[in-house]
Amino acid sequence: MSPTLNSILDTHPDLICRYNPSLEFTYANLAMVEFLGASKEEVLGSNLLSWYPADIKNNILSIYDVITPERPSQTLIQASDMKTGASSILWTTIGLFEGDAVREYQSVGRNITAEVELEHKLKSQTQTLDRVQTELRSVLDAVPSRIWYKDDKNNILRLNQAAASSMGMTVAEVEGQNTYDLFGDAAKSYHEADLKVFESGVAIRGLIEAYTPETGESGWVQTDKIPFDDDPEEPRILVVSTDITELKEQEAILKSINKNLDDFASLVSHDLQAPLRKIAITAQLMELELGDQLPKSAGDYFKDISQGVSHMRTLIQSFLKFMRASPDSVALDTVNLTALLREMADEEMTEAFSDAGGTLSLPDNDILVRGDMDLLRQIFANLLGNSIKYRAADRPIEVEITAKKDQQFWAITVSDNGTGIDENSSEQIFDLFGRSKPHKEIEGSGIGLALCRRIITLHGGTIELVSKNTPGSSFRVKLNRARQSDG
Amino acid sequence: MDKVVIIDDSDFDRKMIMKAISSGRSTVSFTELESGENAADVIAQECPKITILDIRMPGIDGFEVLAKIRSNPKFDDIPIVMISGSEEAADRALATKHGADGYYVKPPSVAGYLSLGQNICSHYL
Structure with a gap:
């Protein structure tokens, strides 16, 4: 081989070599020599099989x-473990070279190990990506919220099953x-809100x-619009909507109920008190102006009217x-309940x-x-x-208020030695107009304990009747403890 | 003779107010209105020493009547007191806001009405 050709082949990156029918190297370019990890002198004359482990020699021989x-020519991709321990994947074309009484094999190989590994890696990553996409789709479709990815032109890039189903x-x-x-006209307001998010880069929530899709069912949604800032060239937002139609309907019903309650409270406050006042005053006027002309027993009747009116007013x-x-x-x-009770004891009790x-x-x-x-x-x-109202006739009243910490609460116990309450009425007494058996004989509104429970519930606390041996x-x-009491 | 205009949809309450004021002052003439619709015209005609105005009335309520009267400067010198069947802090505040000179709760007793009458006489008549 001429020195010029030799020099050219030495600069070629492919593995180029020739060997005789006994598979002894007659030529190897620099790339081939480097691939074998040896010097040209070591390679030339050596047997091709000597560079491979013994167990794959038969495989190599079968190629020839x-x-x-x-x-005369075969192209193959071979994965080989070299004797040096290195692994490589070669894309090789082996040809039969027959010249003047010379018969040799000529091999041009390219080490494609890196490319194959890259391809494997890419394939593996694609599989992972496919799996992640499948998982993401499953997650998206399992979420009851409606999820959309949109661009700034109001196009829906992707959406989940719930979003699609909502439109039929x-x-x-x-x-x-x-x-x-x-969505017809309604799309305009959606787009305006989207554009605000695109322009500000700040999410809109709630x-x-x-x-109102043109197909599917109309209703109400609570929506979060969250911008993606990963690609300024293709801005997108994530729109997550939760169907709150039922909540809105319940809210409307609640508003209506509250309005009725307000109206009723107003009626109770004003309209029920007016006739009561009229009864009381008319009875008083009758007694004042006509009392002398009426029999003596009329005085008892006026007293009954007065008591009835007073009870009704209390109610x-x-x-x-x-x-x-x-x-x-x-x-x-924060309320110091001890101080409040002392103050009440001094002033009222x-x-x-x-x-x-x-x-x-x-x-x-x-x-x-x-x-x-x-x-x-x-x-x-x-x-x-x-405790005072339902005291026992045969003994002086004794009322004891004690308190102890119970998790986040103060548990305050108010115990008396009065007539007691039938245990079967332990819940009934907290109902509006609910009164226990022994107490029905004593005048009361049946509202006091119901009001107590309502107020305590509004405080996040509880009230219950507890049994006692005496x-x-x-x-x-x-009642919830104030933070200062934690220490 | 002092003139008093009473605007209240309750016939009974108008009578009691008149009775209560008359018990403290005999020289008073009363003009009764069941609603506040013509209140401004009547007040303009009567020029009363005081107008007693119920809050809760069907149709136009007392606050609307009060606001309408107080929007006319020619009635600035005529005291208007509001009267209501119940004590409502919000109503009392609203009455003051709209320019009422006083706020009374309709008493539940004859004695209460007599006391109310005396109070009105001593302050406004």
Whole structure:
């Protein structure tokens, strides 16, 4: 081989070599020599098989069985482990070279190990991507929310099953369509909101909007619009809508119920009190102006009217308080319940207990709760009032209020030694107009404990009747502890 | 003779108010209105020393009547007191906001009405 050709072949990146029918190298270019990890001197004259492990020698030999003068060329891709321990994948063309009494094999190979590995990697990544896409599709379709990917021209790039179903269509039918074609006029407001997100780059969350596809069912949705900023050339947003049609309907019903309750409270407050006032005043006027002309027994009748009116007025006022106890009416703050009870004992209860002949024992420790001072006063005035009202005739009243911490609550127990409450009525007593058996004989509105429970519930607490071994009744009120009390 | 205009849809309440005021002052003449629709015209004609205006009335309520009267500067000097069947903090605040001179709750007793009459006489008549 001429030096020039030799030099050219040495600069060629492919593995070029020739070997005789005994598979001994007669030529190897530089790339081939480097591939074998040896010097030219070591390679030339050496046997091709000597560079491969013994166990694949038969495989290599079988290649040469099919190279004949009739089919003088074979192209194959071989994966080979070299004797040096290296692995390689070669794309090789082996040809039979027959010259003047010379018969040799000529091989041109290209090491495509890196390319094949890259292809394998790519294939593996494509499979992973396919799997992730399948998983993502499954997740998207399993989510009850309607999910859309849109561009800035109101085109729907992708969507989930729930979104497509909401329009009575399949995912394939909707993908690629323009919102204007699917939602008519309503699409304009959707697009305007989308554009705000595109322009600001800030997500809009909790957007309440009418949902009116031209096919499918109309309703209300709560929507989040979240921008993607990964590709400024192709801006997209993720739109996640939750169907709140049922909530909106319930809200409308609740509003209507609340309006009725407000109207009813107004009726109770004004319209029911007016005739009551008229009855009371007319009876008083009759007694004042005609009393002398009426029989003596008429005085008892006037007294009955007065008592009846007074009871009815109490009922109305209690009922009104019950009706008006709503979340809006509760102003939560830190309240020192011990101080409040002491103040109540001094101002309101001392005389009542003194008149009824009894004692009131208050807790020594500071009970700091989250509550509305006025409403808490109302609760404990009701409970203490009940202790006095339902006292036992044969013994002085004893009322004890104790408190202990119970998780996030203060559990406050109000116990008395009165007539007690039938255990079968332990829940009934908290119903509106619900009264327990022994107490039905004593005048009461049947609203007090219902009001207590309502107020306490509005505070996030509980009230229950607890059984006790001694005579009387015991109520346990749980109120949220104020943070200061945690220490 | 002092003139008093009473605007209240309740015949009974109008009578009680008149009775209560008359018990403290004999020289008072009353003009009764069942609704506030013509209140401005009547007040313009009578020039009363005081107008007693019920809040809750069918049709135009007392606040609307009050706002309408107070929008006319020629009635600036005529005291208007609101009267209601129940004590409502919101109503009291609204009455003050619309320019009422006083706010009374209709009493549940004869004694209460007499006290109301005395109060009105001493303040406005």
